Amino acid sequence: MTIERVPARLSGATSHGHLLNLIRATGGMSRQQLLASTGMSRATLYERLETLLRRNLIYEAESMEATGGRRSRKIRFEDRGRVVLSFALGQTHATVAVSDTNGRQLRSRSVEHRINAPEDTVLQPLIRIGTELLDAGTGETLIGIGVSVPAPVDAGTGYVVHPTTIPEWEPDAVVTSVSSQWQVPIVVENDARAGALGECTTENETTVYVKVATGIGCGIVVNGTILRGAHGAAGDIGHIHVASDGPLCRCGRRGCLATFSSGSSLIDRLNSQGMTSLDEIARAAEQGQPDVEAQLLSAADVLGGALAATVTTVNPNRLVLGGTIGTIPYFAEQVRSRVLKDVVERIAEGLLVVAGATGDHAAVDGLTRLVMRKVFAPDAIDMLIVDYPIN
CATH class of the missing domain: 1.10.10.10 (Winged helix-like DNA-binding domain superfamily/Winged helix DNA-binding domain)
Structure with missing residues (x-):
């Protein structure tokens, strides 16, 4: 044996x-x-x-x-019949998914929305979709819910902190809305950090994940642990200062990385070409439109220069690009080229810089893992058995 x-x-x-x-x-x-x-x-x-x-x-x-x-x-x-419900919220769209305990998506639906709208107009339609997806299954038991948002999050409470992208929301909006519908454990996490965990391929891997969509977010995972920072803002690279005379950022400063490399900045620069959304930019990139390609390569080069410092500090196995813009092949390749050019050889050696999963697959996978960790953590199981004994 x-x-x-x-x-x-x-x-x-x-x-x-x-x-x-x-x-x-x-x-x-x-x-x-x-x-x-x-x-x-x-x-x-x-x-x-x-x-x-x-x-x-x-x-x-x-x-x-x-x-x-x-x-x-x-x-x-x-694990038979046990499922996790995930809500992966971006600034312009969201994905609701039901997954099994191994992260395999059983049913999902993506919808457009505006994250900066009042909380009820964003969350309640998604909760209804979640209810419909759960009702479509048979013989399933919901064990927990994961929600990712494009904002810093206090992982302990699930409250949103420094809500620049969702200024009209109460800090506890997500926890309160979801818990009023389902009485199961809830995990709330920043979207890039959830994506970083979802992109990890092994437990002992160090991964830097950068989501380039409407904004820019970054998640770092070391040996399976998400780095959150003292105040839940680790990875907020969109506001790294890259130029003293750069464009005005929504944070009030000039020259933030987001003003050069985010999807919203690309829309501003390509608006005269008829580009009004990230999907339009992605389609134009696929078609090889020269003006779009030039802007994307410029944005990727600035991003790669900024990420060289992060890569040098963290020394990851992989740097993964996600989001509608980040997964465009030549955008990811330009980031790779600039990072490898700027870092020293011992940091570049063995580093993989790749485009990750499209859509919200990484975030959903990461949320499922976080829910499983919370629900079946040894301490949680021990407390369950002590607090609710079976007679």
């Missing part, structure tokens, strides 16, 4: 929550494998497995290879 390798940080599981985390991380183990991996006594392990079974958190799955006696059965995490 082959024992699956258990990550060192998961070995020695003792509590119900850590035991469940071990089962989730390995994809399932037999009782004998769990005994060997955790060092728990048989009586303690079986008691905790029984509690998790009664809580419908694990189940006995397929039989494993016989080892001289009767076949043992693999104990798996009970």
